[in-house]
Amino acid sequence: MLQTRPDLGAPKPYTFPKPRRLTVGGGTVVAIDVPGQAFASVRLVHPSGGAAEAPESMGVAALTNEALEDGVHGNSSLAPALERHGAEWVSRVTWDGFITGVDAPANRLDDATALLAEAVRSPALRDEDVLRRRDQILERFWLDASVPSTLATRAVGGQLFTGRYATPLSGAPERLKSVDPQTVRDFHASSIAAVAGTLVVVGDLSGVDLEELGSAVFGDAGAPQDAEPTAPGPAPGELPRVVVLDRPDSVQSALLMAHRAPARSQVDLPRADGVSDVLGGMFTSRLNLELRERLGYTYGAGCRFDLRRDSGVFLVSTQVDTETTAHSLTASLAEIERLRTDGVTEGELSAVRESNTVGLPVTYSTARSLAGALVEMVVHDLPEDHIDRLRAGFEALTADDLARAAQEYLRPSEMVTVIAGDAKRLEGPLAEAGAGPVTVRDPETLWS
Structure with missing residues (x-):
């Protein structure tokens, strides 16, 4: 016999957990302690997104972001090192941010975060690894563009903007070909290695020393310089x-x-x-x-x-x-x-x-x-x-x-x-x- 479905009650009010914020060296740690959450997430946020790239190096942020996964020893060495701690690498570039991080068991957080710090502050960035990553991005660009919806999405920036937004985030193929390993190393040195950024930490943080964690990630890197946003110009042409x-x-x-x-x-x-x-x-x-x-x-x-x-x-x-x-x-x-x-x-x-x-x-x-x-x-x-x-x-x-x-x-x-x-x-x-x-x-x- 089927039971009568119970009546739904009023939804309970939700409040987002209040984060703890502390300054460590040239960076900031923002953390949420979730007791019992055995899997933790760590994210390092730099303000060096695609929008700030120079015309001659469009796509360098995305290429650098991918190249970091080759780790301090090169040749995709980071993933197996993280796997030994049950951790996973997470990274992406947006127009406004350069994000790297790890997801790891809370009881292995220090080890996983140490590998994150190594990958971000002192990656190998060998010529052969950077060129391999660049070739993969170029191949993936046209493979993805074979999907009509992706092609249309990538093309719309050139119809709305002049400047950096007119080109896809990963960089136009012809421009990206000119981004060589030294350009990647220069971008990394000035915009990533030298900038502390903001470290986001979420999980069961009992026993986690956030100041020590921040020090391990930031090292002696400095605070980023504030840049005033400037609206890009419109693309020429009649509207609509x-x-x-x-x-x-x-x-x-x-x-x-x-x-x-x-x-x-x-x-x-x-x-x-x-x-x-x-x-x-x-x-x-x-x-x-x-x-x-x-x-x-x-x-x-x-x-x-x-x-x-x-x-x-x-x-x-x-x-x-x-x-x-x-x-x-x-x-x-x-x-x-x-x-x-x-x-x-x-x-x-x-x-x-x-x-x-x-x-x-x-x-x-x-x-x-x-x-x-x-x-x-x-x-x-x-x-x-x-x-x-x-x-x-x-x-x-x-x-x-x-x-x-x-x-x-x-x-x-x-x-x-x-x-x-x-x-x-x-x-x-x-x-x-x-x-x-x-x-x-x-x-x-x-x-x-």
Whole structure:
């Protein structure tokens, strides 16, 4: 006999753990003690992201980040050294940060962090290792770009910005070829080895000496120099406009619509993310219901804000059949205009609140997720109670807030649409769609 499902109670309020912060030498340690969390996460954050790269060395941060995994002895020596302690290497580069770290059992944290310190402060960076890593990035660049959605995403920066953002984060292939091992060593010496950074530590920290841990990682490195963000210039060309990346005989199109957005510090995140959720951030969002459920054009459509220290991008993305590409574009624009004109419903408002608050205890239930939140706070100089403020902001949202956000943050008149697909079959229908002049590009010439 089936039992009656119990009634759900009111969700319990969630408070993000208060981190402990201490200055150690030229760096800062930010830590959250989670009693009983036997697996710990350590992240070292440097402010040397891709946005700060010089034009002649674009991609050097990403290449250096990958080359660190070759360790102090070269030839991918770091991974097996970490494995002896049950630890895993974690690293990535964003536009605004250079992040390295380890995930390790809390009782082996000192050993794993010592290997992190060695890899970051004194890697081998041998010529043969750097060149191998560079060749792997170059090969992966075109392999990934064979996926239409990836190709469109990488191409959109050149349609919105001049300067560094016009080129993909990993660097354009032709430019990356000129980044030699000495350039990597120079970048590492000036921007990584010489800069202490911020050490994020999360896990069961009983018995862990955070000051000693920080000293081991920072050594005698100094504090980073503060740099004032400068908004990049816009790409030339009429707005709105459509760019087709020609993939002859493709039966599908990757459709990406984008416009510039404010910097992270200039955005009211609950309102911006809330209106993005209504438009394309949830399964019940308007774009998904229109393009997937009503029209049957796609398996899914979505949108998001990519917010950086000095600027941002708003993106709408989906993949559709070639024949339905033009109508998918006009239907998406119509949904954006309807949201700007009519605002949101009470049901949509409720869904936004719940999706961004109810699941917080699960979202931040692991050391890795807590460390990820702290890394974001460090990179964007956010207050320690950022998550709590964010939760309170979502809880306080009103329909009027989201209606104003739609007017403020969604700007279809400034939209650039990038479509990876069969230009011969797309150019005519897209010209008739009225979303701006249509230009056709050969993908292989985008970054030459």
